[in-house]
Amino acid sequence: MAAWISSPFAAVARTAIKTLCFLFNVLHLPSRSWSSSRDEINSADASDAVAVSITEDPETGILPFGESLLYRLSHHIPQHRHYLFPRDSDDRPRRCDRYNALMKTFARFGKADEALRLLREMKTPNVICYTTAMDALVRAGRCEEAESVFSEMISLGIAPDSVAYSILVKMYCFHHKRFVSARNIIQLMVDRGCERDVVTYSTVIAGLCRAGKIDLASELMEKMRSLGCPPDVVSYNVLIHAFCNKGDFAEVERILRESSHNGWEPDSVSYNTYISGLCNMGMTDEALKQLDVMLEKALHPTEVTLNILLGMLCRDSKITEIIFFLARSFELGLDVGAASYNTAMTRLCEIGEFSAVLKLLSDMLKKGIRPDVQTFNIVIMSLCRAGKLHKAKHIFKSKGFTPDIVTCNILLHEFCLAGEFAEFHQLVAELGSGQVSPDAITYNIIVDGLCWDGKFSKAIEFVRSIDLEFKSDHVAHLAFGLVKGGRVGDLLRLLGEMIEKGLLLDVRLFEFMIQAFCKKGSCESIEIYKICLILDKMLRRE
DNA sequence: CCCAAGCCTT
Structure with missing residues (x-):
């Protein structure tokens, strides 16, 4: 085992912090050339940010976002870089292309509404844009809407191409499992003069496989030759x-062995799929063996x-x-990302290997x-778990690091776990005036924290203030905290109030309460009897 | 348009 693993944690942490400070100085420089405005985007949120900022210029009909925003979006999703920066260096952006590039991105990220909104913003969408919108909807399982987009396209006199039909085929195969309808669509596209191609049939094969009909899929594979489009590597x-x-x-081996013959x-x-399959079955050695086979065949392992x-x-x-794998990734020619x-690092943190996190x-x-x-x-979480709260805070406060709400949630929770309630309350107070706004998880953590700190009436008031209707998870967290804190009286009053108002007590609330009673080991107390009465009432009501 | 992997918080 490498020496650093056994080295004392503190020393590793110190070097890591030093490196971090250095890093923040470095990070700050390029960020200036990226964008001057305040809309600092953490890469994971790039697609959201674009969704917020797009409205076309009414004069020119051109999207207002600059190259820097597109750059960041494309940087985040490398597959789309060529769409966002067309090779032919037109200086006038081509609207359909650009819209379509974004729509594709949204489709991939499961954001059908954003894709749809872009379609609606366009004055004259072409067949590609309609098709991309359909794809986004089908991916999201919104089949009726996909069909109506298809109808709309036809009613506008835009002729669907083979891609559009293939998406309909995908919809019938993947979501409805109606393979006869899929076949009818293929017939329809042939009648209307569209080429059915290998993609159309591969879609059907994927659908059959998803439905567990591998035999039928294999049969169709055989047939494809007589249909004039033999299966390709994707099939x-x-x-x-x-x-x-x-x-x-064994069947996978056979398919691979007979490949050149076919x-x-x-x-x-092909090999990634195979290796992944072996990993899922826990066959580690075989998986590594296939990596060797891959290398022997001069196939490049990818990220x-x-x-x-x-x-x-x-x-x-x-x-x-x-550690070894990540360290050697460059030598293997792999382009590893964050x-x-x-x-x-997530896994290492889970298993308590905090120094390994910093090493990475x-x-x-x-x-x-x-x-x-x-x-x-x-x-930050690893540092907290390792008892280095002040170092975690140091990163949190560093210039050059833009914390998000998750960062805050982690710190809030960790402060409570460490019993640092003064820090907890201070951060809660700072949240009110800060630039990141709290989310539902934040509120849950705050409710938990107030109860842990014994501030029960504050917790009750807090839940009242954020959720007048008691509709959310927060009530469940509050109930948990009250039970654990021995405040069942307060809880009963609260539940009584909710019932009086005719508010629905949901299952989650009871899950939390039961868990709390079990943790507390007071399942036989008279108080749980009262709770059970309420539960009975609820069950009768439903 | 069809195929492979994956990340943070209660």
Whole structure:
């Protein structure tokens, strides 16, 4: 085991803090060239930020966002970089292209409403934009809306292309499992002169596999040759994925062995799929063996390959190997991002390997990988758990680091866990005037914290003030705290008040109360009897 | 348009 793992925590923490301070100075410089305004965006929120800021210029019809915002968005989603920066260097942005690029991004992130809103903002969307909007809706499972977008397109005289039809096919296969309807659509597109291609059929194959009909999928694969579009590597990868899910690795081996005979060549995705399947079945050694096979075949392992193996190592808590893998990623030619480090660091924090978290952080910095908010949040939590609250606070307060609400939530919770209620109350007070606004989780944490600190009436008042209707989770947290604090009388009064107002007591509330009684070990007390009476009433009402 | 992995808080 490497020497640093056994080295005293304090020393590692000290170096990490020094490195951090250095980092913040460095980070501050490029941020100026990114954007001058206050809309500092943490990369994870880039798509949200764009959603907020887009409205086209009524004069020119051009989107107002500058290159810097697009850069940040595209930087966050590398696959789309070429869409956002068309090669032909037009200086007039092409509206449909640009809209479509964003719509695609939103579709991928499951943000159908944003994609739809962009479609609505356009004066004359083309077939690609309509198709992308349909895709976004289908991905979100909103099939009726997808169909009405399709109808709208037809009613406007825009002819659907094979891609549009393929999305309908996807919808019928994936969501409705209506394969006959899918076949009818394929017939329809042929009748209307659209080419059905390998993608159309691969979609059906993916749908059949999802529905557990692998035999039918294999049959269709065979048929594709006579239909004039033989399966390609993607079709086979779909099938490999299905057999991996089944745990039928003999069949996967057979498909790979016969590949050249069937006129296709496995790619990185084929092996990533296979390796992932083996990892999911806990077959670590076999997974690593397939990595070797991959390398033998001169197929480049990708960041995905690394993430799959990393996920496996994390599940198995293989600390040394995690560090080793990330450390060697550059030598393996892998372009590792912050997300991979975050995955590893999260797991290391979970299992109490706080010095390993800091080791990975300094590893990132040495390699020039820019940590994101999530990285810092994990680091902050690790420092707290390791008893280094003041160091965590130091990062929190550092210039150059933009904390988000999760950072605040972590600190609030950790202050309470450490019994540092003065710090807790101070941060709560600061939240009121700060630039980050509290979310539902914040309120839960505050309710928990007030109860832990024995400030029961304050907690009750707090819940009253944020949630007049007692509709939220906060009441459940309050109930938990009251039971644990022996304030069942207060709780009964509160429940009585809610019932009187005709407010619904939900299951979650009772889950929390029952848990609290169990934790307290007072399940036989007279008080729980009263609670049970209320529960009975509720059950009758429902 | 079809295939692989993944990150922070109660």
